[in-house]
Amino acid sequence: MLRYTISRLLQAVLVILVMSLLLFMLIGLMPGDPVENMLEGNPALTPETMAQMRALYGVDQPLYTRYGHWLTSALHGDLGYSSVYFRPVLDVLGPAIIQTAKLLVLTELISIPLAMLLGALAARKPGGWTDSIISLLAFASISLPGFWTSLILIIVFSVKLGWLPASGTPLLSDASMSEQLVHMILPVTVLTFFHVGPLVRYVRASMIETLNSDFVRTARAKGLSETTVVMRHALRNALIPMVTVLALGFGSLFSGALVVETIFGMLGMGKIIYDAISNIDFNLALVGLLLATIVTLLSSLLADLAYAWLDPRITLK
Incomplete structure (x- = not known):
């Protein structure tokens, strides 16, 4: 049973990695701009500020690059910040x-x-x-x-x-x-x-x-x-x-x-x-x-x- 359990756990890890990639791509392809949504209603918002914020959050990068950065951070225990609650995701x-x-x-x-x-x-x-x-x-x-x-x-x-x-x-x-x-x-x-x-x-x-x-x-x-x-x-x-x-x-x-x-x-x-x-x-x-x-x-x-x-x-x- 121990061998079976280890095998299933390894399979689960693989499935989680695949699902994280699929979910990342699907959510990334959703219509809308997370940075624009986060700063909506700010009178001081300019195109230059928007560009800087997109670069800061990495939104201007390709999805596969963003996924690599996210996965690396996640493996180190950093799952990112919520753009709505302005708190770490785990705290929310x-x-x-x-x-x-x-x-x-x-x-x-x-x-x-x-x-x-x-x-x-x-x-x-x-x-x-x-x-x-x-x-x-x-x-x-x-x-x-x-x-x-x-x-x-x-x-x-x-x-x-x-x-x-x-x-x-x-x-x-x-x-x-x-x-x-x-x-x-x-x-x-x-x-x-x-x-x-x-x-x-x-x-x-x-x-x-x-x-x-x-x-x-x-x-x-x-x-x-x-x-x-x-x-x-x-x-x-x-x-x-x-x-x-x-x-x-x-x-x-x-x-x-x-x-x-x-x-x-x-x-x-x-x-x-x-x-x-x-x-x-x-x-x-x-x-x-x-x-x-x-x-x-x-x-x-x-x-x-x-x-x-x-x-x-x-x-x-």
Whole structure:
């Protein structure tokens, strides 16, 4: 497993380098001038000043030259400055990463137990009314786009009923934990609904297969109750393959969080990346998108390693 892990890590480094080049080129080809955008509204701005600022920031150089300079600086720990916030990129992204991490952790803590419960209930009597209702909700979760669900919840619970705030971030920076949680109810609800559907379908399919196994028939033959058979014997074995789905689904969940954060105005990775692209903040947009790529790669690697660790029959090559 050690050799496989090292091999995958080396592959991940190569993919990150390729993605950094592609992202650098794509962002560099976006319309607009980052220097002009940064100095917009300055009455003392002259063509000579603009030319000097472009030379200072290296914007007047070819993209491949700029990428070489950026990569060299990045390898030395310097990811550049934000042209909008006028701070180092890592200083801007640090609080945003924490905010996004809170959102993802809360979503996972709710989604995993809920998916296990609903999947097990649906698998007990396939084709029954309980299975039909749960499957319908799961398909709705998979089919409905996250931005549409977010807007519906905002209209109903914030605009019409006034029960919950429409923003995912409190206006005051020193808001209490309870206030922060209240503001996160709608974003977490949207992400949970988006995330739990595929998990329920997977748990259901795995449970149905497990319930037809020999060891489950043996447990029933011993006179154990159906609840004990399902929860203590079948569910435990059915959840081993689910680790892969959880790890791979984390990348998708992270991408969904970026959209949800933007809609709810949360000061997380999604909002930061969206604002960076809108304001042509080159360094901030590049590093933010690159971090999203790294999260997806690590999720895939952890899925393979966790599956092999939980099931010794799996051999990684």
